[in-house]
Amino acid sequence: MNRRTFRKIKNGAFLALSMIATSAGLACLAAILWTLISHGIAGMSWRIFTQMTPPPGGKGGLLNALYGSATMTLLGILVGSPIGVLAGTYLAEYDRDSRLSVTVRFINDVLLSAPSIIIGLFIYEIVVVHMGHFSAIAGALSLAVLAIPVTLRTTEDMLNLVPIGMKDSSAALGAYPWRTILSILYPAARSGIVTGLLLAVARISGETAPLLFTALNNQFWSTNLNAPMANLPVVIFQFALSPYKDWQELAWAGALIITVTILILSISARVLLALLQAKGGSGK
Amino acid sequence: MAIIDPRHAAKQLIYERIFRSATLTAAILVLLLLGGVAVSLVRGSWPALSHFRFAFVTREIWNPVTDEFGALAPIYGTVVTSLIAMAIAVPTGFGIALFLTELCPPLLKRPIGVAVELLAAVPSIIFGIWGLFVLAPVLQRHVQPWLIDHAAAIPGIDKLFMGPPYGIGILTAGFVLAIMVLPFIAATVRDVFDTVPPMLKESGYGLGATTWEVIWNVVVPHSRVGIVGGVMLGLGRALGETMAVTFVIGNAHRISSSLLAPGTTISSSIANEFTEAVGDLYTSSLIALGLLLFFITFSVIAAAQAMLRRLERRALLAL
Numbered sequence: 001m002n003r004r005t006f007r008k009i010k011n012g013a014f015l016a017l018s019m020i021a022t023s024a025g026l027a028c029l030a031a032i033l034w035t036l037i038s039h040g041i042a043g044m045s046w047r048i049f050t051q052m053t054p055p056p057g058g059k060g061g062l063l064n065a066l067y068g069s070a071t072m073t074l075l076g077i078l079v080g081s082p083i084g085v086l087a088g089t090y091l092a093e094y095d096r097d098s099r100l101s102v103t104v105r106f107i108n109d110v111l112l113s114a115p116s117i118i119i120g121l122f123i124y125e126i127v128v129v130h131m132g133h134f135s136a137i138a139g140a141l142s143l144a145v146l147a148i149p150v151t152l153r154t155t156e157d158m159l160n161l162v163p164i165g166m167k168d169s170s171a172a173l174g175a176y177p178w179r180t181i182l183s184i185l186y187p188a189a190r191s192g193i194v195t196g197l198l199l200a201v202a203r204i205s206g207e208t209a210p211l212l213f214t215a216l217n218n219q220f221w222s223t224n225l226n227a228p229m230a231n232l233p234v235v236i237f238q239f240a241l242s243p244y245k246d247w248q249e250l251a252w253a254g255a256l257i258i259t260v261t262i263l264i265l266s267i268s269a270r271v272l273l274a275l276l277q278a279k280g281g282s283g284k
Numbered sequence: 285m286a287i288i289d290p291r292h293a294a295k296q297l298i299y300e301r302i303f304r305s306a307t308l309t310a311a312i313l314v315l316l317l318l319g320g321v322a323v324s325l326v327r328g329s330w331p332a333l334s335h336f337r338f339a340f341v342t343r344e345i346w347n348p349v350t351d352e353f354g355a356l357a358p359i360y361g362t363v364v365t366s367l368i369a370m371a372i373a374v375p376t377g378f379g380i381a382l383f384l385t386e387l388c389p390p391l392l393k394r395p396i397g398v399a400v401e402l403l404a405a406v407p408s409i410i411f412g413i414w415g416l417f418v419l420a421p422v423l424q425r426h427v428q429p430w431l432i433d434h435a436a437a438i439p440g441i442d443k444l445f446m447g448p449p450y451g452i453g454i455l456t457a458g459f460v461l462a463i464m465v466l467p468f469i470a471a472t473v474r475d476v477f478d479t480v481p482p483m484l485k486e487s488g489y490g491l492g493a494t495t496w497e498v499i500w501n502v503v504v505p506h507s508r509v510g511i512v513g514g515v516m517l518g519l520g521r522a523l524g525e526t527m528a529v530t531f532v533i534g535n536a537h538r539i540s541s542s543l544l545a546p547g548t549t550i551s552s553s554i555a556n557e558f559t560e561a562v563g564d565l566y567t568s569s570l571i572a573l574g575l576l577l578f579f580i581t582f583s584v585i586a587a588a589q590a591m592l593r594r595l596e597r598r599a600l601l602a603l
Contacts, residue, residue: 015382020379028466032410086307267398
């Protein structure tokens with residue numbers, strides 16, 4: 001075999017391997033979605049949205065878990081995203097290169113990939129231990145901590161995309177930076193910031209580990225923020241590992257609901273971003 | 285004619301100060317958050333650490349009844365499952381990145397890229413139940429018996445694949461982790477590959493190199509730092525991943541030579557036992573596990589970020 005054929009064969013072999021790798025990755029996504037749909041549809045019914053989680057062996061739904069998840073996610077975003085947006089604004093508009101900003105940016109990237117169970121332990125130590133009991137507030141706070149890095153990162157990136165001319169024009173009219181930021185930059189970067197919020201919701205609504213020992217779980221309907229609250233991920237965790245068939249079916253139905261919600265959120269975030277880029281591209 | 289009202293100007297200045305300090309406070313809060321995590325974990329784990337001292341990380345025993353705790357088994361499980369995951373996910377992720385940047389028809393580039401990114405958005409608990417109910421039975425029936433039969437003949441390797449095929453265990457956890465970190469590695473490596481100036485690649489092709497030769501001799505050397513950064517980012521995820529592992533690891537606090545045996549990881553021990561832990565020493569030992577995990581993942585992620593940052597700066601200079 002001459003050198004040329006050898007090189008051709010080697011090239012073909014590696015390219016084939018890369019195609020196999022890609023198909024394997026896509027196959028995993030397809031397999032997971034297929035399992036979720038086939039198992040989840042079986043457990044789907046109106047009861048899911050109208051009844052509470054049942055005791056072992058009984059029929060029931062996921063209403064309290066859905067309510068708890070929605071409440072804590074919403075609270076988490078309400079607390080976490082303003083901090084993320086403001087900090088992102090500071091990094092993008094007030095202070096780009098000081099030692100403080102560089103450190104904050106670095107720490108934020110670390111927090112972005114830090115294990116969520118650590119955040120759960122942190123909130124347990126500072127909230128649950130002091131309050132003396134598990135509560136929805138603690139759960140929402142741990143989700144807020146997870147939402148901050150996502151919103152900070154996207155806000156900073158999106159503010160950086162706003163054309164500098166807009167900022168200069170506002171400054172030339174005599175506006176202070178706060179006025180420029182609130183009246184010019186935020187509206188200009190609005191869909192970008194909304195994308196960040198969607199990504200943050202997608203990130204925190206499926207989190208299980210930090211809720212295990214902050215919000216815990218609750219088998220009953222509860223709107224009390226100062227008490228343990230049911231939530232979808234922990235219910236899925238508990239029900240899937242149980243030996244009861246009804247519970248397992250509910251777990252699959254819950255898994256399908258949560259995955260579909262998160263996939264819709266991430267796809268809409270992507271679409272928003274694509275629209276934004278298309279607009280920015282034609283504007284230049 | 286515009287007349288500047290001094291009272292108006294003063295008010296503007298006050299608003300400016302308020303807004304600026306609000307943003308500054310938020311930025312400092314992010315710093316405090318990480319500090320707060322470290323301090324609260326050290327405080328929470330103090331009883332266990334001062335009681336067991338250094339033996340905490342060198343002993344395998346984990347006995348809630350006699351209040352004796354050692355972290356060696358979870359540390360071992362965390363490291364081994366992550367290594368298995370990386371051994372599978374790094375070549376696969378590299379292959380996906382190569383396919384997306386060099387081979388993929390432009391029409392498919394975006395859909396496949398988005399599909400890979402969507403895999404990253406799937407919550408870890410979903411990987412957990414999928415691993416337990418779908419992957420584990422398949423491994424138990426088809427893959428593990430084959431491994432046991434074929435490994436028995438090879439001395440050295442046979443110890444790794446001994447014992448009954450449980451389905452769940454260290455190997456299965458490594459598999460699930462591999463699927464979880466795959467999209468992170470693939471996406472980062474793809475982005476890094478994209479930073480290679482086209483002119484460099486074209487020069488390679490101009491000299492008559494094959495696609496693989498351009499990748500291996502031009503693209504990879506140029507983006508080495510970024511690839512290592514992406515791989516370490518994936519490693520950071522794998523080390524700290526909780527729910528997916530908790531479902532399939534089997535939660536057994538012991539170290540066995542066989543990869544088919546059930547084991548435990550730092551994060552799955554915490555997830556499984558924390559709410560049921562009775563007694564200060566037990567709880568504190570679990571928080572000490574959390575502290576260990578914090579230090580391990582923090583150093584890995586920080587190193588990864590530092591590397592990726594270096595690459596970004598270089599890419600800016602090249603522009």
